[in-house]
Amino acid sequence: MAAQEEGIRATLSEVKREIACRVCGGDIKRCRLAICPYLDRVRKWFTDRTDLRLTNLFGASPPSAFVGSWGYPRVLVGPLVPPVRDRDTSIMDASESWLAYDVAEILRFRLSLVRGKAARRVVSAADPDALLATVQEEAMAARPVDTEMWLERTPTLVSPFSARAPPSGPSADIRKLELAGNPSVPRRVDDLVSDTDLRAGEAIPDLYDHGVTQSHITRIFSVGLLGVKERRRLVPTEWSITAVDDILGKTLLADVRGFPWISDVEVASATGLENTVAVLLFPGAFMFEGLEAWNLDTGPTPIHDHELAKGRTTYPDRIGGAYHATKLPVLEHLASRRRQAGAIVFMEVYEGWVPLGVFRYRELARAALAKTPARFPTLGEAEAELGRRLRLPMANWWRASVLRSYLRGQRKITQFP
Numbered sequence: 001m002a003a004q005e006e007g008i009r010a011t012l013s014e015v016k017r018e019i020a021c022r023v024c025g026g027d028i029k030r031c032r033l034a035i036c037p038y039l040d041r042v043r044k045w046f047t048d049r050t051d052l053r054l055t056n057l058f059g060a061s062p063p064s065a066f067v068g069s070w071g072y073p074r075v076l077v078g079p080l081v082p083p084v085r086d087r088d089t090s091i092m093d094a095s096e097s098w099l100a101y102d103v104a105e106i107l108r109f110r111l112s113l114v115r116g117k118a119a120r121r122v123v124s125a126a127d128p129d130a131l132l133a134t135v136q137e138e139a140m141a142a143r144p145v146d147t148e149m150w151l152e153r154t155p156t157l158v159s160p161f162s163a164r165a166p167p168s169g170p171s172a173d174i175r176k177l178e179l180a181g182n183p184s185v186p187r188r189v190d191d192l193v194s195d196t197d198l199r200a201g202e203a204i205p206d207l208y209d210h211g212v213t214q215s216h217i218t219r220i221f222s223v224g225l226l227g228v229k230e231r232r233r234l235v236p237t238e239w240s241i242t243a244v245d246d247i248l249g250k251t252l253l254a255d256v257r258g259f260p261w262i263s264d265v266e267v268a269s270a271t272g273l274e275n276t277v278a279v280l281l282f283p284g285a286f287m288f289e290g291l292e293a294w295n296l297d298t299g300p301t302p303i304h305d306h307e308l309a310k311g312r313t314t315y316p317d318r319i320g321g322a323y324h325a326t327k328l329p330v331l332e333h334l335a336s337r338r339r340q341a342g343a344i345v346f347m348e349v350y351e352g353w354v355p356l357g358v359f360r361y362r363e364l365a366r367a368a369l370a371k372t373p374a375r376f377p378t379l380g381e382a383e384a385e386l387g388r389r390l391r392l393p394m395a396n397w398w399r400a401s402v403l404r405s406y407l408r409g410q411r412k413i414t415q416f417p
Contacts, residue, residue: 049112051083052170055151057114059083060144062093063183065135066115066168067222069236073123077223077234078116078174079135081147082109089144095166095215095359099272099367103354106273107167110356111160115171116149122234125224132223134177139223140193141183142216150176164238164321166357186212189220196229203227204244205251218244238321241358245324252331253311256286259340264375265382266341269389270368274350277364278389279330280382281341281373282407285309288330289403290316290323292347293392302346302392302400322347325358329365344403346390379407 064080082089091097092109118131128136138145155170188210192203203226207217222240224232235243261283269278289306305316305323316323326345334341347361376382387394398404 052112052114053154054083055154055172056148057081057083057151058085058146058148058180060085060087060089061138061147062089062091062113063138063141063143063145063147063219064093064113065139065219065223065237066165067234067237067240068117069238071119072236074119074121075234075236076117077120077132077135078118079138079147079149079177080113080115080168081149082112082114084112085146093166093215093219094213095357096213096363098356098359099270099363103273103352103356106356107354110167111157111169113169114149114151114155115168116151116174116177117171118174120234122224125234126229126232128224131174131177134179136220136223136225137183138179139219140185140189140225142186142189142212143184145183146180148178148180149174161355162238162357164241164325164358166359167355186210188212189216193220193225196232198226198228200227201247204247208248208251214244214248242321242324245321245328245362249324249328249331252328252335253286256331256334256340259334259338261285262337262339262341264377265379266373266375267382267385267389268368268371268373270364270371272364272367273356273360274353275360275364276346276348276350276390277326277361277368278346278386279326279365279368280344280346280386281330281334282343282379282382284340284342286331286334286340287342287403288327289344289401290319290326290347291344291397291400292319292322292349293396294349296348296350296392299396300392302397304400304402306402319347321358322361325362326365329362329369332366333369342403342407344401346386346397348391350391 059082061079061081066078066080068076082092092113098106120132124132138147151172152175153172155172157170160167160169188207189212192198192206200221204217204221208214218240220226221244222235222237224234262281263283266281267278269276287308289304291302291304293300293302303318305318326347330343330345345365374385376385383394
């Protein structure tokens with residue numbers, strides 16, 4: 001129960017930080033479409049969508065499923081289904097490709113996903129009833145699945161945003177759920193879902209190594225399809241996103257620690273969806289720090305979490321899911337180069353931001369590291385380059401940074417907690 005309570009506290013903390021608007025103050029249960037300032041650009045569009053207010057819905061699920069965290073260990077679980085047929089809807093849940101779209105476009109297709117909800121205890125994943133088994137079957141699919149969903153009432157948009165997961169559209173309790181076709185399930189997914197003796201911590205890297213997308217892995221993990229049979233659980237979507245980032249990162253780190261160090265200080269960055277992510281890599285044993293800044297006009301001191309060469313054993317509760325979402329791309333990049341380095345990741349959030357989930361940090365970090373980096377022989381030159389790429393002055397960033405003090409030799413690394 002301690003781990004569950006920690007997960008709930010972390011989720012609430014991230015919601016309050018990331019969705020701190022003047023209306024709901026971070027309490028997304030109070031959010032209503034009619035007043036939410038985040039949705040000004042799409043309010044009229046949503047009002048005109050009468051097809052999102054049907055109690056009998058037939059459409060091609062991307063596929064997608066959502067497991068809530070409220071009320072844990074009894075949670076709300078169900079599919080996300082758009083009122084769209086005969087069209088490729090896969091982009092609606094493929095966060096790996098969303099940097100190609102602007103914020104309004106992502107909101108439009110995410111808010112088109114009607115969320116069916118059914119209350120289930122998390123332990124029911126190991127022995128599902130007919131409805132949950134149907135949700136699990138759909139979640140295994142790699143391509144859109146024609147799905148028919150009957151709802152108890154007209155769906156309404158109550159809480160579109162969450163701390164780490166992408167937004168979803170109106171929701172209502174499910175009365176009945178059926179798949180109109182046979183889901184297309186990759187062989188490796190089918191094999192590992194059927195393997196009830198393999199731990200989830202081993203299954204997740206295996207799927208990743210076999211080319212299954214991270215959004216697909218997160219989905220099947222969330223609906224309780226991975227792990228030893230009697231220990232399978234429904235995992236709230238927000239928690240599963242971070243858990244998959246963390247598990248994959250730890251697997252890669254085991255290899256990265258054995259590689260030689262890079263020779264120069266490197267800087268890379270990418271901007272999109274009203275955010276910038278910049279990455280500083282420096283020669284040394286792997287250590288990591290994530291710094292995040294909001295409300296840049298106020299000259300803030302960024303919030304941060306870090307780990308030294310020995311790693312960390314506690315949840316990064318200051319920046320939360322953003323920590324693992326950016327640490328994973330850094331480790332992917334180093335593993336692909338067969339090199340080791342320390343890393344500081346800078347995350348800026350701009351005025352036009354709308355909460356879309358931590359995927360944007362992961363994908364921006366991947367986009368940044370896919371480019372040829374700027375290389376410098378000294379940290380000072382690299383800092384000057386960072387100053388040209390970030391809007392917040394570097395002095396503000398360095399006030400919060402632990403690793404920069406280490407790099408500057410002001411204190412010994414062993415002095416830090």
